[in-house]
Amino acid sequence: MNNALQLNHIQAFAFDLDGTLVDSIKDLALAANAMREALGMDDLPLDTLKSFVGDGMGRLVHRALTNDHEALADDALWQQGFAFFTQYYHEHIADYSSPYAGVVDGVQLLKSLGYPVVVVTNKAERFAIKLLADLGMLDEFSLVIGGDTLPEKKPSALPLQHVCEVLNIEPKQLAMVGDSHNDILAAKAAGAYAIGVNYGYENMDDLAQDPNTRADAVIQSLTQLYPAAQDAQMAQARES
Numbered sequence: 001m002n003n004a005l006q007l008n009h010i011q012a013f014a015f016d017l018d019g020t021l022v023d024s025i026k027d028l029a030l031a032a033n034a035m036r037e038a039l040g041m042d043d044l045p046l047d048t049l050k051s052f053v054g055d056g057m058g059r060l061v062h063r064a065l066t067n068d069h070e071a072l073a074d075d076a077l078w079q080q081g082f083a084f085f086t087q088y089y090h091e092h093i094a095d096y097s098s099p100y101a102g103v104v105d106g107v108q109l110l111k112s113l114g115y116p117v118v119v120v121t122n123k124a125e126r127f128a129i130k131l132l133a134d135l136g137m138l139d140e141f142s143l144v145i146g147g148d149t150l151p152e153k154k155p156s157a158l159p160l161q162h163v164c165e166v167l168n169i170e171p172k173q174l175a176m177v178g179d180s181h182n183d184i185l186a187a188k189a190a191g192a193y194a195i196g197v198n199y200g201y202e203n204m205d206d207l208a209q210d211p212n213t214r215a216d217a218v219i220q221s222l223t224q225l226y227p228a229a230q231d232a233q234m235a236q237a238r239e240s
């Protein structure tokens with residue numbers, strides 16, 4: 001059981017990209033299967049490929065080539081696969097991808113209350129920027145941190161610590177909203193507030209079984225953040 005949204009100390013919101021802001025799985029899966037076909041392999045089912053997303057494109061290519069979550073492909077095969085995948089995916093990044101219901105409104109409502117909103121994704125930065133730009137969403141975010149922007153990616157605390165430095169806030173004043181264990185682990189490692197979404201690529205009920213990957217609160221739509229943020233701002237105004 002997760003707690004109700006409690007945004008009283010929150011000054012800014014960081015959003016994960018794949019599985020949280022954007023339903024990108026079909027384009028990722030088509031690119032992974034196009035790569036496999038180019039290398040003479042059969043297609044993999046969408047659900048299998050979905051379980052391979054979340055640790056960046058390098059890992060996705062290893063997993064898609066080996067059809068295994070942990071295995072690493074042979075180096076030369078990986079080089080070939082990665083080159084094919086990145087070129088194909090860059091060209092087809094937004095063929096089928098679109099923001100989830102509630103995302104555009106949810107983000108705009110938070111901005112209307114004055115919160116900075118940023119993106120913290122494990123997707124490589126240039127792909128994250130292209131996807132957001134192609135969907136007309138890039139200008140909503142004051143900062144986009146990709147999986148290769150800093151020396152470490154989620155579940156490391158580093159990307160969220162960096163966001164806090166840039167925004168000049170304390171980690172406990174940042175809410176991280178995501179769909180995967182990496183988002184929750186990163187939030188907890190940084191000391192930020194971890195909000196899970198229950199419509200993405202990982203199952204929040206499964207993640208809640210382990211205290212380390214249990215979100216502080218789970219939401220069905222980003223629009224739910226608005227009334228909770230309004231309440232928090234009213235409580236803050238009463239205190240000051």
Ligand SMILES: O=C(O)COP(=O)(O)O
Nearest residue numbers: 017018054055056121122
């Ligand atoms: O590219 C990935 O592996 C996942 O990206 P995400 O961090 O936006 O979910």
Ligand SMILES: [Mg+2]
Nearest residue numbers: 016018019179
């Ligand atoms: Mg995600």
